[in-house]
Each structure stands twice: as C-alpha cells, then as structure tokens.
Amino acid sequence: DAGVTQSPTHLIKTRGQQVTLRCSPKSGHDTVSWYQQALGQGPQFIFQYYEEEERQRGNFPDRFSGHQFPNYSSELNVNALLLGDSALYLCASSRAGGPAHEQYFGPGTRLTVT
Amino acid sequence: GQQLNQSPQSMFIQEGEDVSMNCTSSSIFNTWLWYKQDPGEGPVLLIALYKAGELTSNGRLTAQFGITRKDSFLNISASIPSDVGIYFCAGNSGNTGKLIFGQGTTLQVKP
Numbered sequence: 001d002a003g004v005t006q007s008p009t010h011l012i013k014t015r016g017q018q019v020t021l022r023c024s025p026k027s028g029h030d031t032v033s034w035y036q037q038a039l040g041q042g043p044q045f046i047f048q049y050y051e052e053e054e055r056q057r058g059n060f061p062d063r064f065s066g067h068q069f070p071n072y073s074s075e076l077n078v079n080a081l082l083l084g085d086s087a088l089y090l091c092a093s094s095r096a097g098g099p100a101h102e103q104y105f106g107p108g109t110r111l112t113v114t
Numbered sequence: 115g116q117q118l119n120q121s122p123q124s125m126f127i128q129e130g131e132d133v134s135m136n137c138t139s140s141s142i143f144n145t146w147l148w149y150k151q152d153p154g155e156g157p158v159l160l161i162a163l164y165k166a167g168e169l170t171s172n173g174r175l176t177a178q179f180g181i182t183r184k185d186s187f188l189n190i191s192a193s194i195p196s197d198v199g200i201y202f203c204a205g206n207s208g209n210t211g212k213l214i215f216g217q218g219t220t221l222q223v224k225p
Contacts, residue, residue, distance in 0.1 A: 042218055
C-alpha cells in the first residue's frame with residue numbers, strides 16, 4: 001500500500017521564478033492538503049483540495065495556487081518566488097468519509113529560493 | 115488567529131525515562147492529533163483524539179484530550195533511542211481539513 005508521494009525531493013529556484021510541486025495521495029484517499037514548514041517551525045496550512053476544487057485556504061497570498069486531478073493527485077504552484085518561500089512543502093492526504101482530520105503526510109519537497 | 119503553544123521546546127533525557135509534553139490553545143478544538151517528525155521526513159501520525167477527556171494509547175505513547183478542549187498531553191514511557199525526533203501537536207476546530215500545528219518539542223534520548 002503506497003503512502004503519500006511527492007516530487008521532486010529537492011528544488012533550487014531563483015527569486016521571481018515559478019515552481020510546481022506534485023503530490024500523489026495514499027491509496028484510497030481523495031482529499032489533499034498542502035502545508036508550508038519553515039525551518040524550526042510547525043507546518044502552516046496553505047489549502048485543501050477535494051473533488052478537484054479548493055475547499056479551504058489558509059493565510060497565503062494568491063501567488064500560491066493549486067490543482068487536483070481526477071485521479072486525486074495534486075499540484076502546488078508558486079509564482080514570483082521570494083526568498084521567504086524557502087521551506088519544506090508537505091502534502092497530506094485523507095479520506096473524506098474516513099476518520100475526521102487524520103491526515104497522512106508525504107516526505108515533502110525542500111524548496112530553496114536564492 | 116488560532117495558535118498552539120507547545121512545551122517544552124526541547125528535552126534531553128536518559129534512555130528509560132518517561133517523557134511528558136503538552137499543548138495549549140487560545141481557543142477550543144474538536145480534534146487533537148500528535149505527530150512525530152524525523153529529519154528529512156514528513157510528520158507521522160501517532161495518536162488522534164476526538165472527545166474531551168479521552169485518553170488513548172499507542173504502545174508506549176499515551177495522549178489525552180483536555181476537559182476544557184483547549185489542551186492536550188502526550189506521554190512517552192520508558193524512552194528508547196528511536197524516540198528521538200520532533201513531536202508536534204495539531205488541532206482542528208471544525209469540519210474543515212485545516213490543521214493548526216504547535217511549534218514542536220524536540221526530544222533527544224541519551225543511551
């Protein structure tokens with residue numbers, strides 16, 4: 001039973017560039033949430049996707065956008081990268097009809113903006 | 115906005131000792147979760163709590179959902195070296211998927 005997978009593992013970008021991160025949910029899960037984890041901090045909620053729509057959004061600017069595909073996989077896009085966007089980006093999946101709020105995390109994508 | 119305060123920030127203990135850490139919130143949560151994160155990995159779910167006063171165990175780990183619904187506790191008994199890592203509490207206040215995380219407690223275990 002495959003868990004949550006994310007790609008790429010690491011990424012280095014320059015200020016002003018755009019980046020796309022990818023996530024495949026755990027088998028049987030249909031809901032994907034994205035979190036940003038700065039060094040030494042807990043994860044911060046970016047947004048959640050269910051049925052290919054953004055269901056809830058955290059306090060992040062419009063530069064952060066996402067998409068969910070019919071197979072439940074998801075992408076996180078960040079435009080006009082800033083140095084402060086350097087962080088570990090975590091994807092978490094859950095089952096809409098399952099135990100409430102039990103989210104399972106992938107290993108993350110480490111984004112470095114120079 | 116909602117914030118979780120997790121304490122202690124770090125702990126350095128001897129193998130075999132028991133560990134306690136806690137998490138408090140300025141507002142009520144309906145769900146409390148405890149995660150462990152190893153370096154270079156994503157958080158791994160340890161225990162989920164759904165009712166005020168609930169006490170749940172997972173092996174050597176025991177967690178409680180505070181009666182006021184504004185706090186939660188995690189205890190680890192007879193610590194071993196593989197318990198090393200960062201422990202996060204997380205709460206949810208509604209029927210949405212947004213989890214609010216604490217700042218984490220870093221645990222180091224001396225063999």
